[in-house]
Amino acid sequence: MEPAEVWGERWAAMNAPIARQYMTAATRSQSLVCLAADRTKMSDLLALVRSVGPSLAALKTHVDVVEDWTKEGWAEVRAAADEVDLLLFEDRKFADIGGITQKQMHGLYGVAEWADLVTAHLISGPDIVDGCMAAWADVGRDGGVLLLAQMSSRGNLLAGPYSDAVVAHGRGHDGVVGFIGNGSRPEELRDLRGRVGEGRMIWTPGVNLAVGDGAMGQRYGHPREAVLAGSDAIIVGSGIHKAEDPVAAAKAYAEASWQALLERSGA
Ligand code: S5P
Numbered sequence: 001m002e003p004a005e006v007w008g009e010r011w012a013a014m015n016a017p018i019a020r021q022y023m024t025a026a027t028r029s030q031s032l033v034c035l036a037a038d039r040t041k042m043s044d045l046l047a048l049v050r051s052v053g054p055s056l057a058a059l060k061t062h063v064d065v066v067e068d069w070t071k072e073g074w075a076e077v078r079a080a081a082d083e084v085d086l087l088l089f090e091d092r093k094f095a096d097i098g099g100i101t102q103k104q105m106h107g108l109y110g111v112a113e114w115a116d117l118v119t120a121h122l123i124s125g126p127d128i129v130d131g132c133m134a135a136w137a138d139v140g141r142d143g144g145v146l147l148l149a150q151m152s153s154r155g156n157l158l159a160g161p162y163s164d165a166v167v168a169h170g171r172g173h174d175g176v177v178g179f180i181g182n183g184s185r186p187e188e189l190r191d192l193r194g195r196v197g198e199g200r201m202i203w204t205p206g207v208n209l210a211v212g213d214g215a216m217g218q219r220y221g222h223p224r225e226a227v228l229a230g231s232d233a234i235i236v237g238s239g240i241h242k243a244e245d246p247v248a249a250a251k252a253y254a255e256a257s258w259q260a261l262l263e264r265s266g267a
Helices: 003-007 009-013 017-029 042-055 071-083 098-104 127-138 160-171 186-196 223-228 246-265
Strands: 033-036 058-061 087-094 117-120 144-148 176-180 201-204 233-236
Touching: 003 009, 003 017, 003 246, 009 017, 017 058, 017 087, 017 176, 033 042, 033 246, 042 058, 042 071, 042 246, 058 071, 071 087, 087 098, 087 127, 098 127, 117 127, 127 144, 144 160, 160 176, 160 186, 176 186, 186 201, 186 223, 223 233, 223 246, 233 246
Parallel strands: 033 058, 033 233, 058 087, 087 117, 117 144, 144 176, 176 201, 201 233
Antiparallel strands: none
């Protein structure tokens, strides 16, 4: 199948190389799964990525939760992502002024040198996106920002006029390839898709085949419902890395998300 066929209007409306790379990888692996590889040891993280890699469309990390992080070890994570052509997404949730964000994109972890995507809150104002883009330009790489327009956690404050302003700004900035939406509430997600339109992606955490409440205020909706409501990537952490058989779990999430995309597009 060709990406244009399954992604329909999203493919036509989005020609940013990063977005096209994601949609192509997802089509090839028949999966909309972005693994939240929330393991705290380098060897565990690498083993997980290598084992489930073929069922993924993207790889998401929290580099600062890795207790034994080394630059050399991280190069292996990047290589494992490259082997199956996955975008590597550092979920850093930047929130500072633009100039500091640019520095944070470098710093100890050198995020700009290996991440293709990062998350940012728009709470400090629109220059945060320019800060991220400037850091990628510093190292001669391309990258894209996913702005947090909604969150999956109980009691979060990303709603109403704030969420509207995030979407309005993100839709008009070339560096913003998409938004984080709430995968646990299909009706909220549908509303977000209406505000975003076709020209940006929506990636959704808070999805699990076992719907309900997770630990510490996390909430889960079903991956199929999230994709039908307008999600382009389901972000799955514990549903895969805490499963007894992560390889089988990753395949199940891939299948559920892919079938839902086919259903959505009528392909
Ligand atoms: O609203 C959000 C935004 C994000 S990016 N809620 C989230 O849970 N996330 C991230 O998605 C979170 O940081 C974690 O890495 C992942 C969800 O993990 P899970 O184990 O609950 O599937």
